[in-house]
Amino acid sequence: MAGFNQAPCQGESIMAVVRRFIAGARCPTCGAEDAIALNIEGEHEWICCIQCDFREDKPKSPPATAAAGDGAVQIIQLDG
Numbered sequence: 001m002a003g004f005n006q007a008p009c010q011g012e013s014i015m016a017v018v019r020r021f022i023a024g025a026r027c028p029t030c031g032a033e034d035a036i037a038l039n040i041e042g043e044h045e046w047i048c049c050i051q052c053d054f055r056e057d058k059p060k061s062p063p064a065t066a067a068a069g070d071g072a073v074q075i076i077q078l079d080g
């Protein structure tokens with residue numbers, strides 16, 4: 001990539017941050033489209049806008065609970 005623009009939403013250790021732009025996302029602050037990037041640094045995830053100073057932590061989604069095998073025991077009578 002040519003150019004080395006200084007984005008306002010760079011982390012402290014940018015080398016370890018994975019940035020993915022979210023297609024179609026609109027910044028709630030400045031309203032720019034396709035300007036929201038998801039940043040991943042280890043287990044820390046946050047979103048930021050490259051057009052303004054918007055930055056927000058992305059809470060980790062709660063762990064999915066298993067639907068099957070949740071307490072209900074079905075008794076099957078075997079005849080014979």
Ligand SMILES: [Zn+2]
Nearest residue numbers: 027030049052
């Ligand atoms: Zn913005």
